[in-house]
Amino acid sequence: VNERSTSLIKLGILGGGQLGRMMIREAMRYPIETYVLDPDPQAPCAHLCDRFVCGNFADYNTVLQFGRQVDVLTIEIEHVNVEALKQLSNEGIKVFPQAEVIALIQDKGLQKEFYAQHQIPTSPYLLIDDKETLRNIDESRFPAFLKMRKMGYDGKGVMAIQSAKDWEKAFDVAMVLEKTVDMETELAVIVAVAHDGEIRSFPPVDMAFNDQANLVEFLYVPSRLPDHVLDEAIAIAERVAKALGIVGLLAVEMFLDKSGNLLVNEIAPRAHNSGHHTFEACETSQFEQLLRAVCGLPLGSTKLKTPAVMVNLLGEAGYQGEAAYSGIQEVMRMDGVYLHLYGKKITKPYRKMGHATITNESLDSAMEMAKQVKNTFKIIAK
């Protein structure tokens, strides 16, 4: 990209879900043509991009052929073919985040070792090859969470385990055993890194989880935690981004334990659920920031414009089939409520169907409204 003049940039996105859809919403404002690869012909991006290719982003040849059509290639999901990305990068395609970063993030075991190596605080862990091995682990390592090293996603491939005696219930693949943190709360920082190394973080958010779905239920910004904790959270997130050498966006989810320690929990090298509020609450959205970072454009301001609460809108339990939106009119009458539905035709229990951002001068009022949105708006089947 030339500083003096920019012409059309062809941007490829591996994955065509809601994150890609929201990226396209921002790409529309720029000289960026979007190419999307997804196996689902009904993916949220399928009809909203310049070119949609129906294919498997985990397949080497599919990714290679797809990537050769574009100038810049990025992701909205981690489970992509890394070997193809390496090859494309060798051929001169700009691949951000880089293949090596994605490879690390595909393996929760390597991630943990990376934290240890770079003195990044994280919960105590052990790498376990299979469930037999679990039998002999010392009880001091429990209670814990077991996470499959690969292919975990949105709470899938994660289970709580109380004792080595429960070994038979475990996954039978390579796993990480993570000691359960005596958690005060959970927070997240999204960091962007540009081609030239410029780095900017969004204001930290704190989160409440839905235990049943193991998904973020409410997100609050500005975080209600003390400034020194937030400053430390930003410092940790930026250290992770620098240690990775990532170009693009990195979401860093952290625990704050009851002793006041911040521990890195999960990281994602892409747009993230913990940044959805940025459309309305920040001067630049996370989706625009990602485009700027990967396309070699300058980063935008991450300044908070207003307090906000984000609520995920999940498919209602007990309903499966063609989606219908109950209570949408009531919610659309509430000032400061911004609905973002993802265009998924089929709902199922706890499926992420959309989110709402509630902005208000008072975070407390926004929280009240968010609860009202949650209670009023239901995604059911027709």
Added chain:
Amino acid sequence: VNERSTSLIKLGILGGGQLGRMMIREAMRYPIETYVLDPDPQAPCAHLCDRFVCGNFADYNTVLQFGRQVDVLTIEIEHVNVEALKQLSNEGIKVFPQAEVIALIQDKGLQKEFYAQHQIPTSPYLLIDDKETLRNIDESRFPAFLKMRKMGYDGKGVMAIQSAKDWEKAFDVAMVLEKTVDMETELAVIVAVAHDGEIRSFPPVDMAFNDQANLVEFLYVPSRLPDHVLDEAIAIAERVAKALGIVGLLAVEMFLDKSGNLLVNEIAPRAHNSGHHTFEACETSQFEQLLRAVCGLPLGSTKLKTPAVMVNLLGEAGYQGEAAYSGIQEVMRMDGVYLHLYGKKITKPYRKMGHATITNESLDSAMEMAKQVKNTFKIIAK
């Protein structure tokens, strides 16, 4: 649309230009599938809608067949086949704005007569059948503007005329001769009317024109005019909307003359250039408001969130061909500047290629920044 529960709405849009593109940007957030009809296979909407139909929106059968596929049909340009819209409406398709409203607006002569009939203030005018007729018009009617009654657009079909002696230079079609207003400034109000008659206006804006291109160059909000003028402007705009009986969006452009009178200049029954700042400056954008109005959903808040200046980004004089964006990086480094480029592949002199909204707590600072954007950012050919 059922109050209790809403499922997917198929929305047809006649016209696939930048206004449609920005409507899609908001439709993406709702259970709204977009169908677009435009004769240009490279139209800004072509790749960003659920279904694109390449065809002529002025052709009866094309519009009829297109409209039969959707639940709700709207426009982003007035020059559409009204007879087909009447037929579709008879068949039960929800057509908003209504065919009768569009018919009135397609004819600037009928518009003027409508204002007279409803005591809506407008500049003195005469309807003229052809240029021969002009010869005998009394000189007290000049200086004036001549406007073609039909098919005028963005300054096309409009010319200044100083005297009846200049009759030979005139168009030779049915025209409106409008006495030139001794103008203080120009302002605009966008009104939305929902199915149930709920009516909401956006805060008035005032505007500076580019005389060469006859297009809005800068738009300011909040308007710098006194409150009583703004209140009157809103009252006039809402009277026009009610008199028309429109459901949808109505942009009302007005002159303020040197004696303090407001005079309706042009009206448009759709999203409008004078509302582009609403993406960032208002709680609901004009594009979302239009979707809400035509789809039978409740209207959103039009509250101003921040002062803003909007600047149209036109193709640089002297350049024609594949668009390139000079100075884009400098402009993207300015906090509070929101670029919206329209994805038009080809630039030509004064073609509307995009706009930028500049938000700032101080309108004066936003104005300074807008000038800087205008001076820095140029759309040239590759």
